[in-house]
Amino acid sequence: MEKCIVKGCQNHKHQGLFVGDLCTPCHRMLTTGNVRASSAWFAKELAEIRATPTTVTAALADFHAAWKKLPEVHGYSKPDFETWLGHQFRPR
Numbered sequence: 001m002e003k004c005i006v007k008g009c010q011n012h013k014h015q016g017l018f019v020g021d022l023c024t025p026c027h028r029m030l031t032t033g034n035v036r037a038s039s040a041w042f043a044k045e046l047a048e049i050r051a052t053p054t055t056v057t058a059a060l061a062d063f064h065a066a067w068k069k070l071p072e073v074h075g076y077s078k079p080d081f082e083t084w085l086g087h088q089f090r091p092r
Contacts, residue, residue: 005021009026009039011026029043
């Protein structure tokens with residue numbers, strides 16, 4: 001095979017070293033777990049997964065800030081954050 005077998009990887013044998021059908025960068029990332037920026041499918045997926053907690057944390061912080069801004073209204077019981085958050089995702 002002339003191209004690295006990893007989905008998305010664009011490395012070809014004439015461009016550098018290979019370990020079997022894997023280019024050296026993909027082989028190194030897969031065997032060591034030290035994943036770097038790459039066009040390889042697994043590297044992109046891991047980057048997205050790693051970014052998700054930050055995105056989720058930021059989104060929750062925004063929701064919490066919105067909940068804290070809800071006014072205290074006489075005769076109205078402000079829901080706890082978890083209940084309020086659940087209602088934000090209900091279809092309208």
